Amino acid sequence: MTSTTRLTVPADSLFGLTNLPYGVYSAPGRRPRMATRYGDHVIDLAVLLDDDVFARPSLNAFMAQGHARWVEVRAEISERLRGRVPEEAVHGLGTVTLHLPFEVADYVDFYASEHHASNLGRLFRPDHPDPLMPNWKHLPVGYHGRAASVVVSGTDIVRPSGQRKGPKDPAPVFGPSTRLDIEAELGFVLGTGNAMGDSIGAEDAERHIFGVVLFNDWSARDIQAWEYVPLGPNLGKSFASTISPWVVPLLALDSARVPVPPQEPAVLPYLRMERPWGLDVDLTVAWNGQVVSRPPYSAMYWSPAQMLAHQTVGGAPSRTGDLFASGTVSGPEKEQRGAFIELTWGGREPVTVNGRRRTFLEDGDEVVLTATAPGADGTRIGFGEARGRITSSKRREA
Template sequence: MPQNRPELPEGDPFGADTLPYGVFTTADAPDRPRIGVRYGAYVLDAAAAAADHGSAHAGLLAAPTLNPLLAAGRPTWQAVRAEIRGWLDGPYFHPLAEVTLRLPFEVADYVDFYASEHHASNVGRIFRPDAPEPLTPNWKHLPIGYHGRAGTIVVSGTDVVRPQGQRKAPTDTTPTFGPSLRLDIEAEVGFVVGTPAPENTPVPLGAFREHVFGVCLVNDWSARDLQAWEYVPLGPFLGKSFATSVSAWITPLDALDAARTPAPERTHPLLPYLDDATAEPGGIDLRIEVRINDELVSRPPFSAMYWTAAQQLAHMTVNGASLRTGDFYASGTVSGPEPDQLGCLLELTKGKGPWLADGDVVTITAWAPGANGARVGLGEVTGRITPAREAAPGA
């Protein structure tokens, strides 16, 4: 049964300044997903609260996904957030441990970027050790990205089956088929689009807040052996498309105002549509931690990213591509300049492994500085590796 507002421990990162959105079900209504808001170790039933208070937004909050709320636009996002703060004293809370969390939004399109200079440089040195520069010539002129597979985005807690496919080691004469032997993680940050934009209507840097609803953590699982064999000349495909895990909680952009930070200094002049010299600070100070089987392996700093989320959105639409409610794009691997700030095993082990083993559990968490010394939490993203399934007939 729902209960009244719980008391939170001092410093809880999921207090009234955070209030991320998710979708949940309860044991007594397993077929009725509805929108909830995280408050400490509890979930506020936003649908029930809105109905009891006669909110004009009750229909949006009773939906089985966030998409209707996403499509409603920023003035509605702000109005709903203000209403939720007023509902915190009511009897609408379920213990987080007693609910089932769902994928919070229906994903339209998915794009993954490659926005960390440190990550791109490290990968360049591993894959192209004889090249004069670790970065490709275009890297500092545009945010590089690729279109991913929206249908294999899964909510945190979903098991990840070891993928199978073609791989060819440098010493092999022909490719072989089988389970990936070099399964990796990629600690990333994702951005959820709310307000759409029609075709041939590029989204400028200054319109970022009008279109992007919120932020979540991402683990873009990567089969490095499959990826290495297939990616020339068209880039990532089966080495990436088997699973991308996202948090069950979407943190509103407005909750991260105190964490906005200038992007790193640009070393190359940018074309006008990407030039953010006079724009609001486009970086976000997110403190990420990556654990494998509860052991801390890395602390990647999102504030070190070269390309901002606003620049990525501007580039994604500059050619006339439309923007749809539920579009989702990720930052690419987050890495910093220090050895303990690398966001994937490829970098952490310089390509030598060890890689993920069956049964390994990977958990990514993060927080951001909030107002008056508070912390704003991002919902964790976690996943466990399970063994590859039997190959398809004829494989």
């Protein structure tokens, strides 16, 4: 006879029944399997739901089952957790290891914050009358990143090395980055994709987007500055990106939907939506334990649906496990800037962290992203954390 238990979770928990994120965990001596988080309990979904698809080490097979199945499973998990659950399904959060929750099939990063893009325009093109490039309000600008360098929260980040050339340097030099930065973002996980030659319309995007993760796009600004003209970021971005271990279902974020800011000039037809929606997600950036920024995702100019529509409109295929990130989340106020290059204005305005004036990341520094959003029935839901600590470069010379 299977032993059962009834779980209780505080009413103000960020991981109550209105959240129910998906992740992958392993208990000591056991292989990784899918789970949900309920309070500080990690719930084995294969045991809870008696379904072998959840005994796998990634979410991909489940995500590929499609939107109707996501709705069905979410309701079933909620119903089961309201009653008695098998004791063997329940693990304490502190007793398990959390893994990368899905196999990242592909990765694209966007640049969807007008505040961030404008700040960088003022920094890099101070004499230009418009900080935004001419295309910025006509399409969601993005670049293709490296899926293989997406890592789960808690993974150390090795300081990258590469070429850099300052404005007064006679020639480029090679070495560890000296202007290592973060970008506080949200990442959107694709559950189902489109075939080559087809596309996903903006109004249909939410049936393809499975869920949302926290995303830190670590950035070597000195390497990036030398390499990015004319084709954009490469080594300055490709070395690591950190995501949170819990994927918050888009279905859990209905109460967090808000209108995007007015989009003027009018966008082209493939980007038009009857009600373009953003998300009221409040992010927090902690640097060595001190909160230094609180970026508001609600200020983002381009919606997640528009980003996906633009990404596929040319007929590029997408698939289960694709990840696209929002780009740095920044608001109109200084304390809402989601990258240190903005927060310190290119290093010219240091911030005080634990009594020291700081600009860019040093070895041993740790950055933690967290976030909350409105949930159903007046609750708030959490995203966990995206944590990374900088370790020294493995290469010193060319």
